[in-house]
Amino acid sequence: MKETKAHMISFELLAIFLAVFCSVFLCVEAQSQDADVMLALKKSLNVPQSLGWSDTDPCNWNHVGCSRDRRITRIQIGHQGLTGTLPPNLQNLTALEVLELQYNNISGPLPSLNGLSSLQEVLLFDNQFESIPSDFFTGMSSLETVDIDNNPFSDWEIPESLKDATLLRSFSANAANIKGKIPDFFNADVFSSLKSLHLAGNNLEGGLPASFGGMQIQSLWLNGQKSMLFGSIDVIQKMTSLQDVSLSRNNFSGPLTDFSGLKDLQNVSLRDNMLTGPVPASLLSLPSLKVVNLTNNMLQGPLPVFKAGVTVDMSKGSNRFCLPSPGNCDPRVNTLLSIVELMGYPQSFADSWNGNDPCQDWIGIICNDENITVVYFQKMGLTGTISPAFASLPSLRRIILADNNLTGKDKSSSPPSGAPSSGSSPTDTGGKKSSTHVGVIVLAVIGSLFVVCLFGSIVFCWFRMKRKWLSCHPCHSGSDNESMKVTVAGSSVSIGAVSEAQRREAGDIQMVEAGNVIISIQVLRTVTENFSEKNILGQGEGKSSIETRIAGTFGYLAPKYAIAGSVTTKVDLYSFGVILMELITGRKALDETQSEDSMHLETWFRRIFINEDTFRKAIDPTIELNEETLASIHTVAELAGHCCARKPHQRPDMGRVVNVLSSLVELWKPSDQIQNSEDVSDIDLDMSLPQAQRKWQTY
The missing domain is CATH 3.80.10.10 (Ribonuclease Inhibitor)
Incomplete structure (x- = not known):
């Protein structure tokens, strides 16, 4: 037993000895191998004497580090x-x-x-x-x-x-x-x-x-x-x-x-x-x-x-910023950028869209009198989705997006449309006609035309009465079944897929090249759904009512103008601009109770419109303001200012007025304050427009 135990101890000692021997042997071999590598390194490099690599032991060389067991760890x-x-x-x-x-x-x-x-x-x-x-x-x-x-x-x-x-x-x-x-x-x-x-x-x-x-x-x-x-x-x-x-x-x-x-x-x-x-x-x-x-x-x-x-x-001229200095871009620029945002801001647009005026040779943009009327993006390799921001271009007539790779629901057909070319829908997104919201578009345009024609007829008839020329009855045709003929500022306005020079019938609505404003009361009854209360554009309170404001305009014209000849559309535009100012502010066109510098609405309005704070305070307090309403009022205020431009040739034609107002039709909320009024229902729908106006004025 003792002999076996002794043998076991001997084997253990032998194993330990062999392990230590192997470890030392391997370590020595590794040290030798490291030394060989370092000598080869010294030989392959052109080492200056100042480096101090003359010793036979690399662990003694400058800029070389070794471990405790003399292995090279740092060079x-x-x-x-x-x-x-x-x-x-x-x-x-x-x-x-x-x-x-x-x-x-x-x-x-x-x-x-x-x-x-x-x-x-x-x-x-x-x-x-x-x-x-x-x-x-x-x-x-x-x-x-x-x-x-x-x-x-x-x-x-x-x-x-x-x-x-x-x-x-x-x-x-x-x-x-x-x-x-x-x-x-x-x-x-x-x-x-x-x-x-x-x-x-x-x-x-x-x-x-x-x-x-x-x-x-x-x-x-x-x-x-x-x-x-x-x-x-x-x-x-x-x-x-x-x-x-x-x-x-x-x-x-x-x-x-x-x-x-x-x-x-x-x-x-x-x-x-x-x-x-x-x-x-x-x-x-x-x-x-x-x-x-x-x-x-x-x-x-x-x-x-x-x-x-x-x-x-950010060197000047090295990008495509709308202005060379800080400031807001033209609203048209902002709208177009919103449109191409969902397309990933394509490089082809950025390369062409220079400056702050989209009507100055911007690719894909066609204008008429500074108004964007056509967006032509056909075959431009576009991807992404169609933006609802198209609806923010009030003068837009055609949107052509065919032959691209746009996806998603077509939301671009909601903007008011004028006259696409024959055979094309207002929004062409891929060679297929889009009829979405066409009914809404037509009704919006008709509603706007009704409002514009109503105001224009009142002004026109007032002038005729004032000059004792003609009665106002020609403004109403003798038959309820007659067509509506509309020419605005000398240019025909068309609805649906026809050009300006073309003629189209749509039910009892007919467009012609030229002529006076003739609106059948039956047509008015139809397009306003029998003068439905839900189609009332708005109403103020007391002396600020829209009816009173309209009536307060007549007699008053621009203080700088004396009317000696025939009434022109440009003068009508001036009066219409004043009407818009009355609607916005609730003030009379001529208010002699005001100070001399504020007596005339038009001159006072121009002064307060320059400043955002003063303009906001000048808005009729009966109007419930929010961001959307304020934006609409700004649009109408700008239109009013253009209509009242000092020189007649600077004023827009009625076609542009229609385009601007029609873009707001869907935003205007009908008033419910006269929902149960018997006076409105008492109006005879067969009476002429001036008679109806006087009835409303009395009410």
Whole structure:
């Protein structure tokens, strides 16, 4: 028994001895191997004597570090003016943790560092290395920092083996001749610790990978790609840790992204791209922003104003802002930008849409007297959806969107339409006629024509009575079955798919080239649904009632005009403008109870309309104001000002008035304050318009 136990102890001692022997042997062999690599390194480089590499033990060399067991862990020989090449056996330094060779002139191929699982830092920038092997990063499971900037490598792609470096915090390969697409393995699952990714000045192509979204990258440099990165930059909005981003000198297009989630963003360089659309408020309001560069893009809308302290590079004329200095764009510009927003702000529009006047040679835009009448976007390769903002163009007659790739429900057919060409619907979205809302469009136009003709007839008849020319009865035809003939300011107005010069019948409505305003009471009964209360455009209180305001206009004309000849449409327009001012303010056209400078409504109105605050206070208090109502009132007020222009030729024709008012018909709410009034029902529908007007006035 004792003998067996003794044998067992002997075997244990032998095992320990063998283990120690092997360990020492392997350590000595590794030390010898490290020494061989370092001697090869010394031999392949042109090492100056000042570096102190004359000792036979590499652990005694300057800028070389060793562990306690005499293994090489650090080679830090940057900034030494070294030339030469690297030995191919460098990967045998299996204990190496830091390799720093930056700012030298070392050339030749980079040797593979495959299997260096202890390596944490590789700094090889600013050398003359000619190539990098595809397995260079294989097995580098401890790698945290890589900087191989400014080396004339032959074309190479970021290898799949980089995924082994899951602890990577910084990867920089600027001007390293990288080609191909940015690999999609740059994602939060593989590189959860990556904070800095610099790949500027390479030959990368394609778009930003969706895998960037959710990464905790703080600094992203992709600027200056020779092959050009392109596409959207939307993925940036998901990189909420970004502090510094440079995407300049590429071919990125489309709108700027939403920056609201990038609270730590300090530096943004997006110059020299093809970015379009307005600069978003989310960028302007970033709390930490310090530097922004947007020069040489195709950005649109108003010139952005950044907060104090932000350094801005945005050279004049290098974008497509509507004005050269800060200020609001023309409303037509804003509307058109809203329309193309859902199409991704196409580059073709941004390239052409210069300045603040869409009627000045803007592609796809056709105007008549500064009014946008046709939007012609056929065969322009458009994608996205059709915007409801088309409805904000009151003079629009045709929308042509055929032969594109637009999707979604057609919401653009709601704007008031004038006269599309024969055989086309107001909204042509793909070679198919769209009849959506056509009935609403027709009724809106008819309703507007009724209002305009009513006012025009009253003015016209009043002048005839005043001059003792003719009675007002010709304003009403003798038969209820006669057609309605409408000519506004000398131009025919058509409804549906006919041109201005054409004639069309629609039920009991007929349009002709010219003629006086003749409206059958039966037609009025039809289009107003038997003068239904729901079609009343609005009503004030007491002396501010619409009827009183209309009546108060007659006798009053422009103080600067003396009527000595025939009544002209331009004078009628002036009176109509005054009527609109009365409707807005609740004041009389001529109020002798006011001070001398406020007595005449028109001159007072022009003065208060200049200032937003004074204008808002001047609006009839019986009108319940909200943003939508105020916007409508502004539109009508501008129209009133144009109608009352000092020179007759500066006033719009009635066609333009109809276009402006018809755009508001659907917004006006019917009044219910006279819902049960017997006086209204007592009106004889067979009486002439002037008689009906006097009846309403009396009521």
